[in-house]
Amino acid sequence: MNKEQLLNILQGVQNGDISPDNALEKIKLAPYEDIGFANIDTSRSLRHGVGEVIYGEGKSAEQIRAIAQKLIDNGEKTxxxxxxxxxxxxxxxxxxxxxxxxxxxxxxxxxxxEPNGKGKIVVCCAGTSDLYCAKEALITAKAFGNEVVEMYDVGVAGIHRLLDKAELLSNAKAVIAIAGMEGALASVVGGLASCPVIAVPTSVGYGASFGGVSALLAMLNSCASNVSVVNIDNGFGAAYIASMINHQE
Incomplete structure (x- = not known):
């Protein structure tokens, strides 16, 4: 949406021709900005609470820089x-x-x-080998304005490490449980936490883990009813959902 279009909407509100609610809807659905190789969704933060996120894989460095610059030029601070x-x-x-x-x-x-959510998001992972995914979730959650508690290397092979931190889980607004191998961490966390648990299977494990498929299936079949599951290695997606939960009124 360009400056002239936005001014016309605001003028309509001032004149009483457009209600504030209708004006907000028009701004939320503002046109994207075409830069040739990408259509930049410059109004996404109005609809989702956070701006467009750039997925870097498969894009050239020049494309990433151009998209980022356009988002910054349109007022995105993060x-x-x-x-x-x-x-x-x-x-x-x-x-x-x-x-x-x-x-x-x-x-x-x-x-x-600065954190502006309703509570805290806990990011926990089973082992040090899962940290690449946990860090993606951590950075995403912080970038979206959440206070995050980190809980690493608390897998079920030494379950006392997790039980020692049960109070942190019980006080969370949402928990992200990240694990490879057989993916058992999510079910155990679900049994301890009183909030939604977003499970993230990782591609960590030996041959029969099938690149994370075993953990994915185990998490999908969790008997803990507060557990939902995102795709393999998708720490970003888990943090996005957790942030939405943490910002609900």
């Missing part, structure tokens, strides 16, 4: 980029300052906002 490798991040960082995490391949342009 731009999240997922699955971006170090060389692309270095290229973008020449003109747009990035905070880059090599382990999760996640970058943030702009400022991480």
């Amino acid at each position: 731009v999240l980029i997922t699955r971006i490798d170090e060389s692309k991040a270095e290229y973008v960082n020449r003109t747009i300052t990035l905070e880059y995490d090599n382990e999760s391949r996640t970058a943030v342009a702009g400022k991480i906002p």
Whole structure:
């Protein structure tokens, strides 16, 4: 939406021709911005509460930089980029300052906002090998304005490590449970937490784990009724959902 279109809507509200609610709907559904190779959804933050996130894998460094710059030019104070490798991040960082995490391949342009959610999100993972996914969830949740509690290496092979932190789980607004192998962590966390648990299967494990499929199926069949599941290695998606839960009125 350009300046003239926005001014016309605001003028309509001032004149009484458009109600404030109708004006908000028009702004939410504002046209995207076409930059040739991408259509930038410049009004997504009005609809979802957070702006468009850039998925870096499969995009060139030049494309990532152009999309990020356009979002910044349209007023986004925090731009999240997922699955971006170090060389692309270095290229973008020449003109747009990035905070880059090599382990999760996640970058943030702009400022991480102060937490403005209703409570805390717990990000827990079964083992150190799952940290790449946990860090993606952590950075995403923080970029979306959440207070995050980190709980790493608490897998069921040493379940006392998890039980020792049961109080943190009981006080959470949402929990992200990340595990590979047989994916048992999600069910155990679901039995301890009184909030929604978003389970993330990872591709960590030996041959019969089938790149995370075993953990995925186990989590889908969890007997803990408060457990839902996202796709394999999708720490970003889990954090997005957890953030929406944490920001509900």
